Amino acid sequence: MKIKTAKFVISNANVAKCPEDDLPEYAFIGRSNVGKSSLINMLTNHKGLAKISGKPGKTQLINHFIINDNWFLVDLPGYGYAKASRNMRNTFQKFIKEYFDKRKQLVNTFVLVDSRHEPQKIDLDFMEYLGENGIPFAVVFTKADKLNQSTLPKNIATYKRIMLQTWEELPPTFITSSTTQDGKDELLKYIDSINQSLA
Ligand code: GTP
Ligand code: MG
Secondary structure (H helix, E strand, C coil): CCCCCEEEEEEECCHHHCCCCCCCEEEEEEECCCCHHHHHHHHHCCCCCCCCCCCCCCCCCEEEEEECCCEEEEECCCECCCCCCHHHHHHHHHHHHHHHHHCCCEEEEEEEEECCCCCCHHHHHHHHHHHHCCCCEEEEEECHHHCCCCHHHHHHHHHHHHHCCCCCCCCCEEECCCCCCCCHHHHHHHHHHHHHHHC
16 A cells, blocks of 8 residues: 555544544554654654654654545554653543544554563553453554564564463564564555455
8 A cells, every 4th residue: 555645633632522534543552652653654654744752751642644535543642651740641541541432433453562572561451451342453563673683583472472371362463663664564554454344
């Protein structure tokens, strides 16, 4: 699939104010700093589309981007950002959860996990929540460029093994790097296949 246009639509903390269009949307979620915004920029060939930062906690709102005028990518704040004040964290968590509970247009969620780290409870818990609520998701391993050829497959295998302790079947998985653009074609193809199945 070719990305012809990618445009920012709206940012907000209120699910009721998200675009009303009945277009399919794909959300990117995961811990702060995992690379959600970078991945959106990589997929859309658009460096400044989503705001990125070396410091966690950059994305603080629900951000809708419209792609090829017929589907949305949604950049979300990270969960588990330890440095945010407790109050801010609660507000985030409330509207993020509301987004997943209420957003009918959401057709697939990409749960991003850092390929350097062992499975984290917060990510596994979030996947469980998605599963319990019947929200389809795929796991995206990020920052693959930071690992060498032998560590990367080892870490992915460990991750899958741990997931299989609770899941009967693994969700689709993607190995990506926003730096090298690894995984870009596979992710776009996956999105395209879902879009096609809805058409
Ligand atoms: P929040 O909005 O704070 O939740 O973070 P985020 O998940 O959107 O992460 P963001 O895209 O802002 O990236 C965080 C940091 O990781 C930035 O310094 C990026 O340059 C870096 N980064 C993201 N993806 C990659 C990657 O694939 N490879 C490398 N080497 N660095 C990356
Ligand atoms: Mg971000």
